[in-house]
């Protein structure tokens with residue numbers, strides 16, 4: 001009898017730890033040609049309706065009846081045949097632990113590409129006033145640099161710029177759908193301004209395969225896929241952010257290009273198709 005109770009107890013424990021393990025999964029890997037794109041989830045949870053601009057009661061009723069929607073904060077680590085590339089640096093919470101689980105230490109990161117400089121994208125770059133990536137070259141869109149340098153109140157961003165200044169590369173992103181040269185091999189940069197004045201998205205291309213890492217193009221997939229006209233309070237220019245979102249959604253759905261996003265719930269990657277109401281549907285990777 002005692003043995004049976006113990007067995008049941010053990011099974012329960014296994015089940016519970018299995019569920020907990022599943023909930024705490026912070027990495028996910030997708031191959032793009034010769035590239036390996038890895039999710040590094042910094043935090044996972046829910047977003048609240050009070051960040052939404054332009055969401056009507058009807059929209060909320062259908063897509064987020066409890067006023068909440070899945071959300072996350074992510075960075076991505078891309079391993080190419082010869083480089084280790086970080087796309088954004090998250091909050092700096094689980095970043096290093098997640099990277100280590102993929103066999104990468106901070107001093108092995110060759111390149112860091114930034115979509116923009118909000119705190120949850122540059123948090124891992126500095127700790128206690130020191131640079132966390134001793135060897136990485138940093139790529140930052142010029143309009144993003146100009147914006148954060150324009151006012152001394154942006155102390156945090158200016159600190160990052162100052163500490164990494166010897167390894168900082170400024171560039172102008174291209175226009176989606178037009179010819180662009182590689183920023184670094186296999187990576188093209190495109191303007192998706194609005195969320196911030198220099199918010200930039202990155203198209204990865206390897207062996208005829210593609211993926212778009214779209215940064216903060218969305219913060220509330222549940223609402224912003226069916227209704228791309230819904231903005232968020234974090235957008236510096238909500239109107240421009242809406243235009244960028246519509247343009248990118250049209251492009252990736254027409255061209256069947258998988259996407260990855262910094263605020264998409266696990267696994268943070270998937271494909272986009274159109275619905276029959278002028279909006280979109282997100283299909284997460286399995």
Ligand SMILES: [Zn+2]
Pocket residue numbers: 116118195216234
């Ligand atoms: Zn942001």
